[in-house]
Amino acid sequence: MLKILDFFEYAKSESLWMAHFCTGCCSLEMAAAMGPRYDWERYGYMPTPTPRQADILMITGLVSKKILPALLRTYAQMGEPKYVVALGACSFDGGPYNDSLSVIKNPTEILPADVFIAGCPPKPEAIIEGLEQVKAKIKAGIPSAASQGGLWKEMEF
Amino acid sequence: MEGDGVLMDYIKNTISDIPTEYIEDYKQNWLKCKLKDSKDILTITEKLKKLGLRSISTISPTDFPNENKIEMNYFFEDLQNRKNCWVKCDIPREFDKCKIDSITPIMPSANWHEREAYSMFGVDFINHPDLRPIIVSQDYYGKAPYRADFDWRAHEANQLNNLKAIVDDFKSDESKNEKILDPLGSDTMLNWGPTHPASGPIRLKVHCDGEKVISVDPEIGYVWRALEDLVTRKDFIGAIVAVERLCFMDNINSMTGYCMAVEEIAGVEITPFAKWMRVLLGECARVSSHFMGLGNFFNTMGLHTLMLWNMDVREYFLDVLESYSGARIATAAIEPGGVRYPLDISIFKELQAAIDKFDSVIGDIEAIFVKNPTMKLRASKVGIISKNEAIDFALSGPVARASGVKTDIRLDEPYAAYNEVKMDYITAQNGSAADRFRVIFEELKQSVDIIRQAKQKIEEGVASGEFDPQKDHMVKVPKKLPAGEAISRVEWARGEVLMHLVTTEKAKSPYRLKMRAPSFNHTMMLNRLLADKTLSDIPLVFGSMYICQGDLDR
Numbered sequence: 001m002l003k004i005l006d007f008f009e010y011a012k013s014e015s016l017w018m019a020h021f022c023t024g025c026c027s028l029e030m031a032a033a034m035g036p037r038y039d040w041e042r043y044g045y046m047p048t049p050t051p052r053q054a055d056i057l058m059i060t061g062l063v064s065k066k067i068l069p070a071l072l073r074t075y076a077q078m079g080e081p082k083y084v085v086a087l088g089a090c091s092f093d094g095g096p097y098n099d100s101l102s103v104i105k106n107p108t109e110i111l112p113a114d115v116f117i118a119g120c121p122p123k124p125e126a127i128i129e130g131l132e133q134v135k136a137k138i139k140a141g142i143p144s145a146a147s148q149g150g151l152w153k154e155m156e157f
Numbered sequence: 158m159e160g161d162g163v164l165m166d167y168i169k170n171t172i173s174d175i176p177t178e179y180i181e182d183y184k185q186n187w188l189k190c191k192l193k194d195s196k197d198i199l200t201i202t203e204k205l206k207k208l209g210l211r212s213i214s215t216i217s218p219t220d221f222p223n224e225n226k227i228e229m230n231y232f233f234e235d236l237q238n239r240k241n242c243w244v245k246c247d248i249p250r251e252f253d254k255c256k257i258d259s260i261t262p263i264m265p266s267a268n269w270h271e272r273e274a275y276s277m278f279g280v281d282f283i284n285h286p287d288l289r290p291i292i293v294s295q296d297y298y299g300k301a302p303y304r305a306d307f308d309w310r311a312h313e314a315n316q317l318n319n320l321k322a323i324v325d326d327f328k329s330d331e332s333k334n335e336k337i338l339d340p341l342g343s344d345t346m347l348n349w350g351p352t353h354p355a356s357g358p359i360r361l362k363v364h365c366d367g368e369k370v371i372s373v374d375p376e377i378g379y380v381w382r383a384l385e386d387l388v389t390r391k392d393f394i395g396a397i398v399a400v401e402r403l404c405f406m407d408n409i410n411s412m413t414g415y416c417m418a419v420e421e422i423a424g425v426e427i428t429p430f431a432k433w434m435r436v437l438l439g440e441c442a443r444v445s446s447h448f449m450g451l452g453n454f455f456n457t458m459g460l461h462t463l464m465l466w467n468m469d470v471r472e473y474f475l476d477v478l479e480s481y482s483g484a485r486i487a488t489a490a491i492e493p494g495g496v497r498y499p500l501d502i503s504i505f506k507e508l509q510a511a512i513d514k515f516d517s518v519i520g521d522i523e524a525i526f527v528k529n530p531t532m533k534l535r536a537s538k539v540g541i542i543s544k545n546e547a548i549d550f551a552l553s554g555p556v557a558r559a560s561g562v563k564t565d566i567r568l569d570e571p572y573a574a575y576n577e578v579k580m581d582y583i584t585a586q587n588g589s590a591a592d593r594f595r596v597i598f599e600e601l602k603q604s605v606d607i608i609r610q611a612k613q614k615i616e617e618g619v620a621s622g623e624f625d626p627q628k629d630h631m632v633k634v635p636k637k638l639p640a641g642e643a644i645s646r647v648e649w650a651r652g653e654v655l656m657h658l659v660t661t662e663k664a665k666s667p668y669r670l671k672m673r674a675p676s677f678n679h680t681m682m683l684n685r686l687l688a689d690k691t692l693s694d695i696p697l698v699f700g701s702m703y704i705c706q707g708d709l710d711r
Binding site: 020024025031032035049065096099120121123155 | 293294295296297302309312313316317319320321323324327351352354357358378379380381382383384386387390398399402404405406449465466468469471472475485486487707710
């Protein structure tokens, strides 16, 4: 039997809005996922220009040093519950920019991600699959990773 | 002088009274000279300007710690008459002596390029009107991170401290803005960005009086990946990974430019088949980039339909790239020596499907969007760039052509197989936002026409046995290159990309690679275009300038 609390989790998970925040090249494939061929709105995802209405924050690929404070500020402005999705190799360890002098190599140590989507850049199918995993996580009632820890809590931004 | 063009010999004679170590012909329409004394840079700049070389493509310092010098490279360009001059001079390396006269008062297009050289190499430009750091994050201010002896790993070790410098700068900016805020009037500092939905990561500091924009100060560097520094730690083939990430929208042509520079130093000539493949793949990438550009333009006016239509067609061209290389946008398909993979001719079926799809919708796009009276009303009076401005600020690509400047590297300095391609300059007269839109649209049709020509040529060549798609794609390029220096220019989707590659003896990796990317100059224009306009014009003008943050910051 569907409990009332379960119903709320269900409702939360089925209309995930994404803060429109691009930090790197993976945002191009994210745009493709929004496009007609892949059309992620079928699954209830939608970009929103303001973080206040957003449920998920995507780290779209590389995070440069200069944009990191803005990323954290955006995350802080989002309302609970909020989830972080890390796109591409860069958001894991810097990817192709691993020995670049200006790219953050550990963005998810600073802002822990709930789901990692592999690829450089990930294909649109992979992005949608990754977002489906966020859904599953919400339905299971698992708290988001960034709320459990991460360097961002100790940082000033 | 304009429109006529002067002979290279005449330029040579005119500058020959300046003391130089050498003046020599480099390539066709290219002159290369080295000044004995860096103080003569102003004299030569003035002379070249009188001769019609009014734009500066880029300024590229190269650091030689062993010889205790920084070699400055200036690339002067005559956008209309296909004349180029490469001027070199040495300056000392010590921070307090590392000085040279600024040429910005004579050539405004040098402005940001000098600021970049100042931030990356610590070169001090005397009399520069606005010498502030650009691109680099705040923790690198005054540290010259691109110098060969800079230990960035030690610098990166205290990450949290570095981040604090950035946050502090932002906060001090905020308190400064509070002071400007006028409690009685309506003076405000507005941050447009760092991530506005109509753009990628860029921050325009807009000083406005109510609706009216007073000035715009773009702050860039939010996707700075230090690609030019990154390639020096990769081998010549590995460097293409960094080069193609200049911008993913059109990644093929930037790789072509880099590979041409490597081939020039290695002294390798690639096969005609590989040349045609470069044309074919390059135009597919250009189409996919132009589609995004057009869509973004309408997005900024609040209509998303065109973007969705365009993305539908774009997918078909990405299919071709994917079938060829295995990746949709990070193809790594061009390599020094040719193209990376042998061609399976069956992908031409997909290419035909893409062309058919293109043909089926392009009429509708033209009727509904390009001839749209509302768009024309809105966009034909904003963001106007005159022909003179376009030349003075060294704009390139569709943006320059929309102002009536006949410049297209594919025709001016044909590379790959473009000398056999039938095409012409696509220009407009007024240089407004609507004109830029139309030029990009016409170029889409031109690109598909070039794809047809390349496809036919390859098909014929394969059928007649002239091309062997399994073997001809690649000639061997040695892993170690001799010492050398090369310039290559390609027409990228957004404009001219210039690659300046320096190698040392038996080098396994580039010693210095400077990438000149068009968006840098286009962003420089924003302040001029937006002053006295209204806030609502910012997204429109920004969208029409066809700017990508990837190549803006590198």
